[in-house]
Amino acid sequence: MVKRKVAALEKIEADLVNLQYKIRRDPRSYAQEFHDQWLAYDAQRQIFISSPATVSSEDAKKFHDLVDLVAHVADLYPELTAPYPDHLKELLNQHHATLDKELREKIVGSLVLLRRKDVIDSTSLLTTLFPILISTSSKTLRSLLYTKIISDLRESNSKTTNHRLNRTIQTVLHNLVTSDRTSTKGMWATRITRELWRRQIWTDARPCDVMKEACLSDNEKVVVGGVRFFLGGDKEREELEDESSDEDIDIKKVKHQGVINKKTKKRQKAYEKAVDKIKRNERKKHAPHPLNFSALHLIHDPQGFAEQLFQKHLQNNKNKFTLENKLLILQLVTRLVGLHKLTIISLYSWFVRYLTPKQLNVTSFLASLAQATHNLVPPDVLEPLVVKIANEFVSEASAAEVASAGINAIREVALRQPLCMTETLLQDLVMYQKSKDKGVVMAAKGLQSLYREVYPELLQKKFRGKQATMGLRTGEVKQRQFGEEEQGGIEGIELLEKYKEEQKRRKREEALENGDAEKKDDDSEDDGFNSDDWEVGSTDSESSGGWIDVSSDEDDEPAKKKRRKQGDADDEAPELVDTSAHPEASAEADLISKLATTSILTPADLAKLEELRREAKVEKALGRTSKRKKELIDKHIEDGVTADDIELPAQLGKKTTKEERVALAREGKPGREEHKSTQAIRRAKKDAEGKSTTNKEKARKKNFMMTIGKARAKNKRSLVETSKSMRAHIARSKSGGRRRNGS
C-alpha cells in the first residue's frame, strides 16, 4: 500500500520525535504525555495482535513510530514500561515471519537499544535473537540479526571479558551443533564463532570445541565451515590485527586543519578524538602482547579428533562430499597429525589410491602426505608410498612437471622422516639431476642436498659432497635411529646466557671505573681487549655455520671451478676452528642447562630472549647459512605444506610469455590510454586526488592581462631600482622566501 505523506501542519502538532526530545530533556514534566503515548502504544499493540497478518500499512506505521518512541525513553520510566521488552520479544518470536519488514527491523533495533540502555541484559537479548536467526527464512532479517548479535557480543566484551555471557552463548552454539548433526543450522554456530575468533573476542578452548563438533557434523556445509576455521582462522586473526594497527592518523595534519579552518565544536571534537586514538594506540603498543594460542593447539584430544575426522569423512566410502571439501578435511587431518605428531596408521595406506598423476589435485594430496609425515611415523609405512610416488611420477617418459612434483614431494616427506628411503631408490632419484628440464634438476638436487645433511650414507660417494664425507669420517654426522629424539632445551637460551654474562661484566667494570677514576684510560683499553676476547669465542661458534654455506653453494654451481679452489684454500682454517670449537659448544650446553635449571626466567628475560632469537634469525637470514636452513627459518612450523610448495620447482625452468613480461613491466606505471605528455598525466593524477596546482603552475597560467601592468612598470625602472630589487630578491631567497621558511 502507498503511504500517505504527513501534512506539514499536522507534523507540528503531533510529532513523536519532538515529544521524544522533550521527554528526554525533562522526563518528570512530560510523564503525563508519555503515559498517553504508552496507552496509545498499548491500544495499537492490541490492534496489531488481534490480526497481525492483515494489519493495514497505516496501523503498522503508527505502531512502528510508537515502538520507536517508547524504546527511546523506556529507561526513564522503568515502572510503566516494565512489560515493554517482553512485548517486543513476544511479537518477534510469534510473528517474525508475517511482520512488516520495517516494523520487524524497528523491533529488533529497539531491543538492541534497550540492551544499550541496560534495560535488558545481553543474555536475554541474545537468547531472543538467536532462535530467530536460526529459524527465519528471510535473508534480510538474518543478516540484520547476525550483525546485531555480533556487535552486541563485541560491545559486552569491550571493556572486560564477559565470561558468563560468553559461556552461555558458547554453550548455546555447542548445543546447536551437536543437537541435530544433519541440519544446516550449525552454519550459524560456525559463522559466529569464526567472526568472534577473528576479532579476538573469543580466544580460549571452548570456541575451538564448538568448531570441533562442527567438523564432526554430517552436513557438508557445516563441516567445511569448521574445517576452514581451523585451517585459516588464525591467519585471519593475524591479518585483522595488522590491518587495525595500520590505520593511523596524521596528528600534524589534523592540527594544521584546526589552524586553517574555521574553529567549530565539531573540529575540536575531531581533534580530541584523534589525540585520544593516538594515545590509545601508544598504550596498545606498550602493552604486553596477548598470548593467543592458535586454534589447532587448543583442541582437546587431537588424536581422537583426527581419527574421527578421518574415519567419518575420508575413510567412509558412503561419504558423498565433493573432492574439494574432502581435500580440505584431509588438509586438516594431516595438519593435526604433523603438528601433534599423531599416529593414524590407516591414513597412509588410504593415500595409496590417490597417488597417481591422473588424480585431480594430486599436488594437494602430495602436500597433505608430506604434512602427515613426522619423525614418529614408522618408515615401513611410508616406504611403499614413496616407492609408489617414484614409480608413478618419476620416469623419463613422464612430463617434466610431473617428475619434478614427484621428486619434490618425496623430498618433503624425506625431510620429515629420512628413514623412509631405500638406497637404490635414492640413488636412482638423485641421478635425475642430469635431466634436461630445470625443474627436475632442481628437485633432484634438493633431494640430494637434503640427504647430504641427514643421511649421507645412502648417497653414492661421489654425490656426498665434501662436508658430508668429512663429517662421516670424523663421526660428526650421525644417522639418527627411528624414534630417537634430540635432547631438548630452550631455543635461544644460550643467547640469553651470553647477554646476561655481558651485562654482568659491564656492571662490574662500571663499578671499577667509579672506584678509581684515575685509572680510567687503562681500564677502557682493557675493556676493549676483553670484549674482543669474548667476541672471538662467539664468532668462532658462528663461523661453523658460515662455512657450510660456502661449500654447499659452490657444489651447486660446478661451473665456478676456479673460485672454488681459492675457496678451498680459505676453508682449511675455518674447518680447524670448527673442530676445535666443538668441545666448547658442549661446554656451552652444560652452562645452558645450568641457567635454565638454576634460575627462574622472569618475563623480562623471556622478552629479551625473544628479541635475541629474532636478531639471530635476521643475522642468519642475511646469508650466512644454507638455503635449506633459511627456508626452514622463513617457514613457521605451524604453516602446513601446500600444493604450491610441491609445484614450485616445475615453475623454475619455465620461460615467461611476452604478455606476462609486458604486464610485469607495466606494473606501477601510470596508465596511458591516449597519447599525452608526462606532465599532463601527472596533472590529471593530481586533479583526481583533489590536489591543487603549485604556485609555479599558477604563475604560469596567470592571465597575461593581469601581469602586463607590472611587467611594464618593471621595464621603466631605473638601474638603481633594478639592482635594489635584485639584491632584495637575493637576500630574501637566502632567508627562506617571503614566509621565512628557513628560520
Add this chain to the structure above:
Amino acid sequence: MGSSNKKKKEKKKDFQKAKLKVGKVKAKAANFTDTSFKAKSIVVNQQTLATDGQDPVEQFKQNLTLAVNAKSDNQRRDALAYVTNQLSAHPPNNPVGTLGVLTKLLPLMSDSSASVRLQLLKLFRALPPTEVAPCVERVLMYVRGGMTHLSTDIRGDTLSIMEWLLDVAGDETVACPGGWLKTLNSFSSMLGWNPNVGAGISNQGWTSASKATLGTKRGPEAQARQIQVLTKFLQTGFRTEAPIPYHPTTYWNNLYRLPSTPSPFAHLNLFGIPRDEDSEIYPDRIARQRVFDTKWRAAITSGMESAKKEGGTVGRAAAALDRTLCVGLQ
C-alpha cells in the same frame, strides 16, 4: 579581459551556425528526441476518468479503497461521502458488510484531515446499529488509540465516535474484553486524573485542566466535553440491567438451540492469550462497580472535585458526573 571575453564567446556560441563537415554526421539539435527505441507495450500514466457503466459493487469497493489510500484529503472525503450515501440509501447498498467497512475504515479515525474525520463519523452513524455490536471490541481499540493521540483535534473527534459507540452498542462496549478498565484508563489519562502518573506536578497551579504542551490549545470546552463523554460512559456502565423476562423455553433454548450472538463463549477466553486485570471482561453492573470502586473511584472523585471548583462549563460537566457517580454507585 578574461572572464568577459569568455562570456562574450559563450553568448556568441548560441547564434553560431553549426559547420557542416564532409564525412561527418550532422550534429544533433539540442531539443532532439531519441525515438529509435521500440516498446512492446504502452503504459498509460493516467487512469481512465470514465465511471459510468461500472458495476455498482466494484464502484463501492473502489471508493472504499480510495477512502483509505487516496493522497488528497478531498478525494478521501468524497470517497467516504459516496460510501455514506450508499449505506444510507433505501435499501442500503453494502456489498462488503458492516464488518468489512469497519475494518477498512477504522484506521481513518486518526486521519490528519478534520473533514475526513467528520465524514467518517457521519458514515459510522449510517451503519446499522445491530451489526456494529459484534465488532465493538475492535472499534474500541481504535477509539482508545485515538483518545490518547498526540493531536487534540483527533482526540476530540474520537470522543464523538465514542459517543456514537455508546449510543449504538453501549452494553457491549462496557462489557467487552478491556472495554471497562482500559477505557477508563484512557479517559483518566486524557483528563490528567491519573494519580500514578506525574505525581507532584498535577497539583501545582490553579487549574485542573491537564497540562497541555506540544503546541496544543486545550480550553475548558475540550475538558468539559471529555467529562461529558466520561459521564455518559459511566452511565452506560452503571445502568441497571432490565431483568430478562421469563420465557418458558429459555432453559431449553440454552441447551439445544444454536446461540444467536457471535462468540457466545468469549468470556471463557479459550483460545486467546491470557488476559490481565485491565483487559478482563466485566460482564455485569456489580462487577463493574466493584472494580471501579477499588481502582478508579478515588482518582476520579478527586479529579472531579477540583474540576467542580473551576466552575463554568467544566464545573457543570463535573457536577453531572458527580450525579452519575452517586446514582451509579448506590
